[in-house]
Amino acid sequence: MSVTVDVAVVGAGPAGLAAAVAAAEAGARVAVVDAGNQPGGQFWRHAPETVRPEPDGHGHHGWSTYLDLRARFDAAQRAGRITYLPGLQVWMAEPGFTLHTTAAVAPAGAVPVAVTADRLVLCPGGYDRQLPVPGWDLPGVMAAGGIQAFIKANGALPGKRFIIAGTGPFLLPVAAGIAEAGGEVLAVLESSSPSAWLPHLRAASGVPGKALEGAEYAAVFARHRIPYRTRSIVTEVLGSGRAEGVRTARVDADGRARPGTGRVYADVDVVGFGWGFTPQLELPVSLGVDTRLDADGSLVGVVDERQQSSVPGVYLAGEVTGVGGAALAVLEGLAAGAAAARPDSGVPVKQPAAIVRHRRFAQAMHQAHPVPAAWQDWLTPDTTVCRCEEVTAGDITEAREELGARDVRSLKSFTRAGMGWCQGRVCGFAAACLGAGPGEAPDAGSLAASAKRPLAAPVGIGELAALD
C-alpha cells in the first residue's frame, strides 16, 4: 500500500501532533506515521481509548493542550486532510522523500505503507539516557521514563517500593506519578545540587508555567513524604537474580562518591534511572541532516527559525532539535508544520518568542543537571555496559587502551558494544563516553557514529524481499 501527500509527519507525540495539525490547517495534505496505536506519544500516553474512550488526563500535564490538538487532529482527519497511520515504524527514509514502514513491535499487525511526500516533519522524540552502574542489568531496574509509561498505559505500578535516581527535573514527575498511583518512593537521588539552579534563575523565570509545575511536585513530595536527596547517586544495585536494594553515596561536584557516605536501601522492588534524554536521531542522520552537540551532551539536529534542517524539505521538531520538554515540542511542531505546508511563502520568519524563551529555559536546565563528569568512576571492570551483547566496562577499556578504539565505531567493531537488538540505543552514549576516556565527554563525531543506524527499525526479511 502507498500514500502520496504534501507533508509526511513522523511521530504523533506533542511535536508531531502539533505539526500535523498546523500543516493540515494551512492547507496541506498530511500523513502521520506513528509507532503508537493512538495519538499522544510518550508524553501523553494514555490507556487504550477502546477501553477508556474519554481519558480524564489524570497525571498528565498540558492535557488541555492535548485535547485541543487532538480535536483539531480528529477534525482534519474527518475532513480528509490527515491520513493517520498508527502502529507503524519507519525503517528507512529515502531522499526525495519516501518513508518505508513496518509494523511496530507491539502490537504488530498494522499493514506497512510506503509514504511519499514533498516535505517531511520528523518528530521522533527521545528516550531516557542511561548510564551503567554495577547491577543495572538486573531485572527490576527500569528507565525512569519506562516506569512513567507503564503507569500511564496500565494505570498500575510495576512494583511497590521504588528508588528513583539520576539527574534532572524529569525525576520529579516520575516520583510524583508513582506516589499518586499508590507506590512508595523510598528516595529520589539527584546527582546535582539545588544551588546549581541559582545562576539560571533568570532563564527559568521566563517560563512561569515551569515554576508552577515545580510547586505542584513539591506539594506531592510533601504529601507523600518523599525524601529528595541532592548530590546523591546509586553506586550499586544490589540483589541476586533481581534488584532488591541499592547502595547510595553522596558525591562531590564532579560526581565522585565521597568516602564514608555510603548507605543501603533494602526491600526495593524497582530502581528507576534517568540521566536526561537521548534524541532519536537515526532518521535525520540517515537523510544527511547537520547535527551539533547540545548543552546536555546530546547530539541534536540543527534547524533554522522555520524548523527546517540543513536538508531542504526536512523539518525537525521536538526533542530531536534539543531536549526541551513537551511545551517547547508543541511550539516547534506548530512552527514546523506551518512552514512545511507553505515552504515557498518567502516571508522571512521571526522565531516565536515563546520558543526562544523555552529553549533558554532548557539550556539552563541542562547546565544545572549535567551528567556527572566522574561517572565512569562508578564502574567496575565487570559492570555490563552493552546489555544486548554482554560487553563489560573492562572489555571497552581494553579495546580503548590496547587496540586504540577511541570512538563508537571502532568500539563496536572490536567489542560488539551496540551491535545487538537495540543497536546501541541504550548503551550508545555511555560507550561513547568510555571510548573518549575517563572524565571525557564524547565528541559529535562519535555520537553521530552511534546515531547512524541504516535500518531505523528492525524489519522482516520477508518484507524486504517484496521491495523492487
Next chain:
Amino acid sequence: MNFGNGPRGSDVLVIGAGVVGAATAYFAAQQGLSVTVLDKGLPASGTSSACEGNILVSDKELGPELELTRYSLDVWHNDLAEHKKLWEFESKGGIIVASRESSLASLNRVMAVQKGFGVDVEELDQAALREAEPHISREALGGASYREDCQVQPMLVAAHLVRLATEAGARFIAGTPVTGFMRDGAGRDGGRVTGVRTPRGDFPAGAVVNCTGTWAGELAAMAGVEVPVLPRRGFVMVTEPLPPMVHHKVYAAEYIDNVGSSDAGLQASPVVEGTPSGTILIGSTRERVGFDRTVSTAALGLLARNATALFPFLERVKAIRHYHGFRPYCPDHLPVIGHDDRAPGLWHAAGHEGAGIGLSAGTGKLLAQALAGLTPDMDLTPFAPARFGEASPQTASREEATA
C-alpha cells in the same frame, strides 16, 4: 638500509591500517625491520570493517590467485596460529549449493578441476547437503563442501596485528593522512620515493608501502604512477541474533560467476552464514557505482529474495542492520603486490577485491620477505605493479621533487 635511527624515520613505512597494512607491518616487524604505520583514521576504518571476514578457497580462479590463497591459508594456520582466538578464527567450512540441474552440472565440472589442483572439495548429494544444513531450501539439489574455507572477525585482525606489530617495535600513528611523497629528485620521474608528507610533518623511510585498499590508485597517482584500483560496492544485511540455524558459509552456485564478472550492473548471489554472536550475515551485492553511499532498496530487496530462496526460514526473521563497503579491484581481478619499478622505493599491497581478508596474511608475509631483501616464498611477478604500464610523465611532473 637503516632509516630507523632518526626520530621520524623507519626502514618501512606502511600507509593504511586495514588488514593488509596491518599484516604487512606485523611481518615486517617480525623480519627485524623498523616499521611505522600511518592511517588517516583508526585501524580497520575502510573496507576491512565493511566485509564478511572471508578466507575462501572455494571461489578462487585457478592460477596465481589460488596459489596465493593456499599460501595465505597456510600462514593463517601456522604463522598466526597462536593468535587465532584474538580474531575469532573459525574453520567453519563453505558449502556451495546448486538449485538447478544446469548449475549442479557446472558445479560438478568446477569441482573436478579444483580437485586436480589439490583443493579439498567434496561432493554433497541432496541428503548429505540436508544433513550439513538442515534448514536449506527443499529446492536445493546438491552441493560441494569446502572444508578449508574459514572466517575471521576482520576488524579484530587489523587491530590486533597492529598491536602485535607495535609490541615488536613498530610505531602506529592514527589520524595521519598522507598528502604527498618525499622524492630524492634524481631520475626522470622525480627520483626515488624517500618518505611521505603528512599534516604532522614528513616521515622518511627506506621503503613506503601503499596498503590503502580502494584509495590505492589515488595514493599511487601522487607518486606519478598508475595503479588502477577501483571500488565495487557491496551490501551486507545482518539479522537479529538467533540460535544456530546456518552452520557453514553457504553460497549459491552463481556466486563464483559473479566474483570474476566485470558487469557494472547490480548483481547479487546469496551468501548466508551464521556468526559466533548469533546474527546471520546475508551477502552480498556487487555493483560498480563508484563511491556512492546511497542506500539502495533494490540491493536490499535482491539480497532478501536470494537469501530466502536459499533458507526459507529467513522470511520470518528480522534484519537489524545493513552495511556496505567498497571492494578494491583491479581490471584483471588480481591484487597489486610488490615493488613499483616505476617509482623506486614505493611498494604496493592493494586491490585484493573481495578476498583481502583471506589474502592479507600471505600478502604481508611475502611482502615482508621482499622488503627484507629475501627471496619471497612465492613468485610475486603475476602481481607486479608495472603490469599496468609506464608512469604517466604528466602526472609525475606535478610532484614536487625533494632532495
